[in-house]
Amino acid sequence: MKKGLEYIQGSTKRSLDIIGAAALLSVLAPVGAAAAVGVCIDTKDFNPIFPQVRNGEGGKQFNALKLRTIARTLTEGVPAQVLGTFDPRASAYGLALRKYGLDEVPQIVNVFRGEMSLVGMRPLSDEGLNLFQESDPKLFDDWYGYFTASKPGLAVPELYL
Secondary structure, three states, X not given: OOOHHHHHHHHHHHHHHHHHHHHHHHHHHHHHHHHHHHHHHHHOOOOOEEEEEXXXXXXXXXXXXXXXXXXXXXXXXXXXXOOHHHOOOOOHHXXXXXXXXXXXXXXXXXXXXXXXXXXXXXXXXHHHHHHHHHHOHHHHHHHHHHHHOOOOEOOOOOOOO
């Protein structure tokens, strides 16, 4: 249990996360709703949001919410890929959502739930962690302690204008 200054810092960060997420939601709700309708039309699926298992604070797994950018029929029974923004299975609409980070808008709900923070490292899947560990085991061991010490943050889109 956190005490003293550590508790104050944690509760202050949580308060700022809630206030910031509320402000973001008030601005992005119409954009997110329009993007969700577009996903329903594009994927011919009436569930535009899907959970993606990610690793968070203390190594606990949680379901990061995202907008679907690939039709469900193309992902069923297919192992997860670590391809990033340019997954060949994604539609043109899905790639546009990814490019501008709009597929991440539902993660504001994860901030309200306390699973994520507005600021932090990007949450990684098991596949992403395994790739990193295989590529540089020593660096991974040093980094993993820092990664699991705090909540992951929202993804920030890399805008290529």
